[in-house]
Amino acid sequence: MTDPYDRSDRFELLAACDAETLVAHADAVVEGGTEVRVLQAPTPQLVMQQVVEPVARQPFNLGEVLVTAAEVELDGEKGFAMRPGKAEKPALSGAVVDAAVEGDHPLAEEMVGSLSSAAAERDREQRERWGETRQTTVEFEEMEDHT
Amino acid sequence: MGYVAVEAGEDVIQRAEELFEKQRVDGESDQLSVEQVDDQFSRLTAQAMSEGGLYAPRLAAIAVKQAQGDTAEAAFLLRAYRSTLERWGSSRPVETAELFTTRRVSPAYKDVPGGQVLGATKDYTQRLLDFELTDDDGTDPTEEWDAEPEDPPQLRNVMEVLRDQGLVHNPETGSDEDQPGTPFDATREPITYPAPRAAVLQELARGETGAVTALGYSELRGYGQVHPTLGEVRTGDLPVRIEHPYTGDEVEVTRASVTETECVVPIYEKADDPQFSFGYGLVFGRNERKAIGMSILDAAIQLDGDAPAQDAEFVLDIVDGIDSFGFIEHLKLPHYVTFQSILDRIRSIRERTAAASSGDDAPVQEVSADD
Numbered sequence: 001m002t003d004p005y006d007r008s009d010r011f012e013l014l015a016a017c018d019a020e021t022l023v024a025h026a027d028a029v030v031e032g033g034t035e036v037r038v039l040q041a042p043t044p045q046l047v048m049q050q051v052v053e054p055v056a057r058q059p060f061n062l063g064e065v066l067v068t069a070a071e072v073e074l075d076g077e078k079g080f081a082m083r084p085g086k087a088e089k090p091a092l093s094g095a096v097v098d099a100a101v102e103g104d105h106p107l108a109e110e111m112v113g114s115l116s117s118a119a120a121e122r123d124r125e126q127r128e129r130w131g132e133t134r135q136t137t138v139e140f141e142e143m144e145d146h147t
Numbered sequence: 148m149g150y151v152a153v154e155a156g157e158d159v160i161q162r163a164e165e166l167f168e169k170q171r172v173d174g175e176s177d178q179l180s181v182e183q184v185d186d187q188f189s190r191l192t193a194q195a196m197s198e199g200g201l202y203a204p205r206l207a208a209i210a211v212k213q214a215q216g217d218t219a220e221a222a223f224l225l226r227a228y229r230s231t232l233e234r235w236g237s238s239r240p241v242e243t244a245e246l247f248t249t250r251r252v253s254p255a256y257k258d259v260p261g262g263q264v265l266g267a268t269k270d271y272t273q274r275l276l277d278f279e280l281t282d283d284d285g286t287d288p289t290e291e292w293d294a295e296p297e298d299p300p301q302l303r304n305v306m307e308v309l310r311d312q313g314l315v316h317n318p319e320t321g322s323d324e325d326q327p328g329t330p331f332d333a334t335r336e337p338i339t340y341p342a343p344r345a346a347v348l349q350e351l352a353r354g355e356t357g358a359v360t361a362l363g364y365s366e367l368r369g370y371g372q373v374h375p376t377l378g379e380v381r382t383g384d385l386p387v388r389i390e391h392p393y394t395g396d397e398v399e400v401t402r403a404s405v406t407e408t409e410c411v412v413p414i415y416e417k418a419d420d421p422q423f424s425f426g427y428g429l430v431f432g433r434n435e436r437k438a439i440g441m442s443i444l445d446a447a448i449q450l451d452g453d454a455p456a457q458d459a460e461f462v463l464d465i466v467d468g469i470d471s472f473g474f475i476e477h478l479k480l481p482h483y484v485t486f487q488s489i490l491d492r493i494r495s496i497r498e499r500t501a502a503a504s505s506g507d508d509a510p511v512q513e514v515s516a517d518d
Binding site: 007008011012015043044045046047048049050051052053054055056058059060061062063064065066067069078080082083084085086124126127128129130131132133134135136137138139140142 | 196197200201202203204205206229232233234235236237238239240241242243244247248249250257258262263264265266267289292294295296297298299300304306307310315330331332333334344345348349352353385387389391392393394396398399400401403405409425427429430431
């Protein structure tokens with residue numbers, strides 16, 4: 001069960017949540033007068049994806065994945081988020097939401113609601129996708145040799 | 148060979164570029180949006196990401212649009228962009244057993260654990276030109292399916308089945324063993340030979356699809372010994388996880404679409420205890436041709452034989468699309484001074500040859516490729 005109050009779970013939900021929702025929450029925080037200090041401006045960066053190949057079980061570098069990370073401070077509480085792709089505004093907004101939930105901001109409950117919805121949506125999409133995929137499961141039968 | 152800079156009118160160069168851009172917008176049709184490229188040309192964007200060594204689907208769509216469908220150019224654009232960025236760090240190493248599978252077929256095992264899952268493919272149908280696409284109304288052919296949502300399983304890797312039976316040969320891992328957990332990174336240090344296995348896999352993973360396919364094919368056509376059976380071919384999404392900077396926990400940032408295959412090669416590494424050799428292929432995006440070619444080349448390189456595809460240095464030196472397309476295409480740029488020098492040399496030789504035949508015995512020089 002994914003818990004938006006848990007910092008690590010929240011990180012994953014902030015990465016998966018739709019961008020418009022995060023931006024709307026962050027805008028609401030700023031418009032409410034809360035001071036946001038940017039500790040790390042949102043900047044596209046690279047994460048080298050390491051994979052353990054399954055036979056020799058040694059890791060190798062498959063390639064880099066584009067991400068955008070940001071860090072802020074909100075009422076003395078730090079917030080961090082990382083979004084896939086080139087996504088400066090959503091990353092910054094995610095960091096604001098992270099700090100707001102951690103610091104129990106007045107809008108935190110609303111944010112947690114959105115993050116819980118993001119978790120449900122992510123799970124629903126995966127279940128639907130696999131539901132479709134399994135429709136193509138087949139048993140191959142060897143045909144008689146007529147030669 | 149030396150190079151001499153040339154200059155030309157900037158406005159003319161600008162006009163040439165504008166004419167190139169005009170080709171994209173000149174037709175009667177609506178402009179193709181980046182979203183359309185992303186949604187409908189996923190094989191193109193996958194190839195660009197794989198060969199560019201950068202997983203970024205939306206930027207790949209922009210690159211494909213900008214390159215007017217030229218995947219080598221699109222891959223170059225991605226790699227050039229990538230070179231401007233800092234690296235956050237490395238992900239936590241992920242096992243492909245965690246793949247969210249959208250397709251898995253095993254040519255080796257009919258009754259593979261977890262079943263044969265065809266996924267989205269036209270492998271088993273006729274490949275005929277579909278003229279109905281000229282009036283495509285975007286109807287979803289799966290609309291009427293009665294597919295119940297279900298929790299996705301983790302499908303057991305075929306290599307694990309072979310390992311259980313003691314049939315998997317674990318190759319020498321070279322310098323990887325000296326630095327466990329820190330695989331060689333070909334984007335940061337030049338490869339020296341014999342190359343560590345991690346370098347071979349990384350370079351093949353970002354190799355040009357046509358080159359990987361052709362070199363792999365050479366093994367099948369008799370220029371080598373590797374004619375494998377594929378343990379399985381899988382496509383799906385692989386989690387990208389980092390260490391959270393506050394909690395230290397392993398957390399998922401996103402998932403990268405990949406294609407994976409393992410090939411089994413009936414070459415017995417130990418005469419007293421026969422085991423299979425193997426090859427591994429893993430690439431960004433949906434690109435089964437390249438993943439299979441990569442697995443063949445991985446197996447061939449491990450043999451270290453005399454065939455072209457078994458020579459790691461030969462394969463890794465030529466397989467990178469950005470390198471090869473850059474070097475090949477640079478030949479169309481001005482080489483006036485170089486060529487003039489060759490002409491001068493030839494004229495000089497001719498003059499001396501003519502002088503020698505008329506009685507002067509000055510030595511005649513040859514023009515070499517180094518000129």
